[in-house]
Amino acid sequence: MKFQIKVGDLLAAVNDVSFTIDKKSTEGSGGILVRAFKTETEAAVLLYTTMHKAETVIKHSATVELPGQALLDPGQLRAGLLHRDPDDIADVSRIEKKDQPTKIQVKIGKSVFHLSDNPTGMDEMAKRMQEIPFRQPEAYTMKGQALSEFVRRVSFCIPNENEGTQQFELGGMRLLCGDEGFEAQATDGHACARIIIKGEKGPQKMESILLPRLALPALAKLVKKEDGVKVIEGPKNGRNDVVKLFFKIGDNTFFGTRLLLGTFPAIVSVLRTHAPDFWFKIDREQLKQVLERAPAFDELLLVKLQVVGDVIRVITKGKNADITDELPIEREEGMPADLNISITTNLPYVKNVASGSNLEKLRFGVSDYNVKAKAAKALIVDDANDGIDATYAIMPVRP
Secondary structure (H helix, E strand, O other), X not given: OEEXXXXXXXXXXXXXXXXXXXXXXXXXXXXXXXXXXEOOOOEEEEEEEEOOOEEEEEEEEOEEEEOEEEEEOHHHHHHHHOOOOXXXXXXEEEEOOOOOOOEEEEEEOOEEEEEEOOOOOHHHHHHHHHOOOOOOXXXXXXXXXXXXXXXXXXXXXXXXXXXXXXXXXXXEEEEEEOOOEEEEEEEOOOEEEEEEEEOOOOXXXXXXXXXXXXXXXXXXXXXXXXXXXXEEEOOEOOOOXXXXXXXXXXXXXXXXXXXXXXXXXXXXXXXXXXXXXXXXXXXXXHHHHHHHHHHHHOOOOXXXXXXXXXXXXXXXXXXXXXXXXXXXXXXXXXXXXOOEEEEEEEHHHHHHXXXXXXXXXXEEEEEOOEOOOOEOOEEEEEEEOOOEEXXXXXXXXXX
């Protein structure tokens, strides 16, 4: 293997594929597969990583003298490329000497570094990369900013794997397309989110795609700055369900992820069931600041929201410490004049909603208000603007 490539192109590719490296692996998928190839019409270098749930491959043009591949340590490769002129040329070649381990030499100007070539798991990674549908046409196109926004706004209420129920699969973000545009949903059973990017029309056949939680951070980072991301359907199972989805990002990046195939809860029905009895508004930035102080006072991360008259008290109590802040609320028509209600819930839910919004004021709704018990069944947050319609349902917990 011998090829030449711009340092800036190689370093950028290393950084981007690092999102899907299996950091827990000690062999194979813990590295970067580097493959140099040339045909009659093209010469390029592919970098590939996989964490099994998701994978990334990036292609860059290069001068390839001798095709080949190697499995390299990502940390060492990146460190060797740091603080270089991005327009310098990296000359990469395999060095083989009798009775000595094979090395991959990288020469940049007068600087030279060597990396070990780890063959363990290389064949399996190469096989997986060959299965990526590079030339298959897209099923539809999405804006990268929309995908990234979906992930940013719903991730806080997606549980870890294997935290679902026997009835539902909860460990992912549901992606679909309705009459209003592309939509994302997520829930962990205690809070749920429904985010709609208005005006983004897609295929009506896209009824439901469930992207696993582990794949979402990498996807959001890769697509964030892309205007058009091509979505390609991968292989199907015996029930004709798509089991893998690929995102073509620009001209040289493919991101693939396995899909979850379980049943997802009917989020729209949940939100309709908890239609608020009344609404009020809170200054979002003030609420965010109050909630950022609160976690230090309770290891259980619970917050009590007490609405009395024209104010809301944000109360957090631990074993030996507590903090109370009071904020004014803006009443909407239908809100009881003598309201006195308390809702205790998980602090991170409310904090993430307040942090994720861009509005000046957040709109809160109280569902199934019980006058005698001074309690409610759900807290609904309406975070809507001209481009995004975001709705969250947060369930109370027992203090």
